[in-house]
Amino acid sequence: MVAKRQVVRRLTVFGSCLAVLLVGLAAPAAAEPETPVVYPSGSTATRADRLGFDTCTAPSLTALQAWRGTSPYSAVNIYFGGNNRGCAQPNLTKAWVRDVTAAGWKLLPTYFGYQPSCMFGDKPHRYTASNATSRGTSDATDAVAQAKALGLLAGSALYADVEHYDRTDSTCRTAMRRYVSAWTKTLHGAGYLAGVYVHQNSGLLDLSDSYDSTTYARPDAVWMARWDGSPSLTGWPTAPNSHWSVFQRAKQYEGDHKETWGGVTINIDSDVLRAPVASVARTYEVTSTTSLNARSGPSTSTSVVRTYAPGASLSVVCQGSGQKVGTTEVWDRLTNGAWVSDYYVSTPSDTGFSAAVPRCVYPGQVTTSSLNARTGPGVSFPTTGSPLRRGALAYVMCQKSGSTVGSTSVWNKLRDGRWVTDRHVSNRSNTTWSSPVPRCR
Structure with missing residues (x-):
């Protein structure tokens, strides 16, 4: 992770208020440990099941294009915010996110904010048991703002970087749990999934120990560091397979090293992902010769909420099933929450789902x-x-x-x-x- 380039290797909730602002939406139904996500209409979760890598500075689009067809990787992390983030990010813009996603890369958004007071290393911004909840809340609030600025849609999983820390300090363990709980609840209130990057012998162990606790909100996904060279997402020594068991795990299995693909060398850590990642809209065009109706649901029996002229650009979030139109039952959900029949959209297929576009899911x-x-x-x-x-x-x-x-x-x-x-x-x-x-x- 980013800390390795600068330091010794490591190794409340505003959700209810937001729900009130979202007109017509019922209040969340549960509390800890399974707090609900308040998804807005133009959102979806996106899953990745592939190899990836993380590196301190987001690579250039040219570098990723060189790697896309030659390396085994098709996912990359981005350090998109946090007061402990150490690397400059000259490439990380909304346009970069759009173009990299269009090129087929999945993004693992990583936020390097406040750290436990007993963290190994010299990162300056830390929290204690007394302010961990407020730090987790403020970091998550900022993470949502930074994510939106980059075009990371609601439904994306945002991962808090929790570096390796001293577990002999019981107060510090409590602080970490409070921070992650506040991070989780705040992201859920804003419509995002909550992930956490953790070391196998500190953060993962403590979060697994409190997995069923009614005191702390449980994060949706864990990204574990264990440099044993094995890209296995089961059989972890500090978390049973029953914890975070359905597309909720990632593993950093090889540490700092250089790899060269397509003539481009990058210093990376290697990862395997079976987990939620970033959701990013894709732009397509209306292919009908007359105006296309966008509707409140995936059926022509639902109300028309907007029309789009022939050739107009559409920001597509995801695809779902609905009433058959022409040769397809696929409907596209737009960033404004409306639905249009995929039969009249320039996605790669007009008979079924397009591999490039995620399915509409609300976990x-x-x-x-x-x-x-x-x-x-x-x-x-x-x-x-x-x-x-x-x-x-x-x-x-x-x-x-x-x-x-x-x-x-x-x-x-x-x-x-x-x-x-x-x-x-x-x-x-x-x-x-x-x-x-x-x-x-």
Whole structure:
């Protein structure tokens, strides 16, 4: 991480206020440890399942273009803010984010803010148990502002860099947990997922120990440093496989070294990701010969909220399923939250989903010890696959009425096509629909 280039190697919540500002949205339904994310309409979570690398200064677009077709990597971190960030970022602009994403790179946004008072190294800005909550809140608030300035949409996962620290200091361990809890709740209130970069022998161990604690909000994803050369996301010695188990893990498996691809040499750490990353809009054009209606849902039966002229540019966030139009059932969600049929948009496919565009998903953490997934929206449908464990991210695509479980008859269709009752998924409501998740057809 960035600290290695300058120092010894390491090695409350405003969510409820924001929800009030978002007109017509129900209040969050749960508290610690599974706090809900208040997703705005023009948002989605994006997942990555690939190799990546991190480096102190964001590489130039030219360097990444040289690496894209020749290296094994297709994800890269960006140090997008924080008062302990040590490297200059001459390349890191909104245009760079747009162009790098368009070139096929996934981005792992990393925020290097306040550090535990017992951190190994000489970073100057630190927190204690008495101010960790306020530091976590202020860092997360700034991270959201910096992310928005770069075009990182709500639904993105933002990762707080928590450097290796002395676990013999119990007060410092408490401070770290308070900081991460405040970071998590504040990001959730602003519509972002909360990730944390941690050392396997300090931050990961302490967060895993408090995984089920009702005192601290649990982050959505962990990025663990263990330089053992193994790109494995299971079998970690300081966190069981049941913790952060569904596209919620990344690992930095090789430390500081140089690699050359396409004639370009970069000093990097190597990573493997199966985790949420940044969501970035992609620009396409209207291909219809008449004006294209943008609607409140993925169906021509929903209301028209805007029209776009032929050839107009569209900022596409993600794709979901809806009413068939022409040759496709795919609909595109725009940054303003509206939907347009993909049949009239210049995405790579007009018959199915386009690989370059993420699916529309709105994850919430599972709130029960074991949640069965089923083949349909009801308890009469057979279970399928492994149950989701507590804290796992349920990547919800859409919602539909089904059999009543507890206080709700709402069921969630997941990214993998399975169904779970909404009763045990942390989102804005566990009694009714949760905006901006669309209804399933």
